[in-house]
Amino acid sequence: MSALAPWTMDKTVALGGERRHLHKGALVAPAFSAPSLASQIQFSPTALAAAMARTATLQNAPPELLTHIRDSALSEARILLAEGAGFELSPLLADLADSERTHFASRMGAGITDLYMNALGYAWRNNAACLSTALKPHADFLYHGGNALGHGVVLAEARGSFAANVSDAGMAAAAERKYLRQVLPYIGALSPHGRVIHGYSIGFGSRPGTVGAFLRLSQTRRGKPKAKPGIPKSPTPPAGAVAPAGSVPTGMALASHRSNFALMDAIPVAKWIDWVGGKRDVPEDTGPITFLKFNYAGRPFLAPAQALMPFKSPYLWFEALHGHPFWREQWEQYVAGPFAPFFAFAMEESAAASFLDTLTGLIRFGTRRLPDALDLPTGDLAGIISGDSRDGRFVSARDELARGDYDYALFRDGLALIAGPPPRKLTGVRSWHPKEGLD
Incomplete structure (x- = not known):
């Protein structure tokens, strides 16, 4: 093998x-x-x-x-x-x-x-x-x-x-x-x-x-643009x-985050994005979605409960709510095989909170005309280093290498893939309700 x-x-x-x-x-x-x-x-x-x-x-x-x-x-x-x-x-x-x-x-x-x-x-x-x-x-x-x-x-x-x-x-x-x-x-x-x-x-x-x-x-x-007398260089766009x-642009943000939340196993969020965009009917599941909060490489992340916890146990919920460590031996057994590594898509908390609250506003607004643009944050990178073509040096847009105790990749829209080791403990539980927002 x-x-x-x-x-x-x-x-x-x-x-x-x-x-x-x-x-x-x-x-x-x-x-x-x-x-x-x-x-x-x-x-x-x-x-x-x-x-x-x-x-x-x-x-x-x-x-x-x-x-x-x-x-x-x-x-x-x-x-x-x-x-x-x-x-x-x-x-x-x-x-x-x-x-x-x-x-x-x-x-x-x-x-x-x-x-x-x-x-x-x-x-x-x-x-x-x-x-x-x-x-x-x-x-x-x-x-x-x-x-x-x-x-x-x-x-x-x-x-x-x-x-x-x-x-x-x-x-x-x-x-x-x-x-x-x-x-x-x-x-x-x-x-x-x-x-x-x-x-x-x-x-x-x-x-x-x-x-x-x-x-x-x-x-x-x-x-280079050719300036002509009496004619503006940059015509006003439609x-x-x-x-x-x-x-x-609203459509670009919705498309990006539809993919992101599907990757995170937050399927109801992706379905609400479809409804807001007029692509599908109102989702059958209109209840709140639970997100678990944890720190990783010095950053706070949110991930759906079902994506972060492969073991369905009522005791894990009790320990998670009280901030106790995850069961390390069970995690290690789970990641032992080559086809079963620990993989969890998550999102930086600020990026997730900003979009989920914005999505709630769109849901409340209904299927009427969407705004042309949304005000959403962007961040830095982890797991990717780019070389600067001006002098050949490596320059990094991240604050640390995704190595040592951490193995993760972070993209500018806030999406991250965490490959291990899994987070030791949870720092909170947050719920998103489609019409009430993120608590």
């Missing part, structure tokens, strides 16, 4: 280069400045697993189905990479059918893209299928936040390839081809979340049986096209 052991060491992947493509016509969002590219990204197994699950669950499927997709993504990310500091695919990949290898490469490419976009400062995400209802090819994801705050959204295409003929030049060509076909036609288009002001195409690949990976990027090249500075 040793061949099935999950990898544990951080991986570092360097950006091999970029190509920029000028958008013809009027400059979109002249005040927007694309962030400097990261020369490399370093990520933990937990961060990659979380990113793959985050991107795999950005779809309009029932929340219950998304939890099964989550479990599949988490298992693939931990088992199908080899141990070691360098990026290397597991020999197990050769035992999979061609379609399964292609599927895994696609998921891995999406996960790497999500890690890289977070490293660039973008916080909020949605599937880009909303750009087109036809079969016309389009990129995979829309992102908001960071430098795009107050200007619009950016489009990102993810490409993953694991084949014997993968090369740096090949991934550069693939990223460029995907950009020209699936990103460029939509620059300047108006999405439900704002105007598309910039685009990326990220190609990621590796050759089975070798150490190393190829990361290439194509993005929009922004020319109503709702651009979220005010400091806020998140």
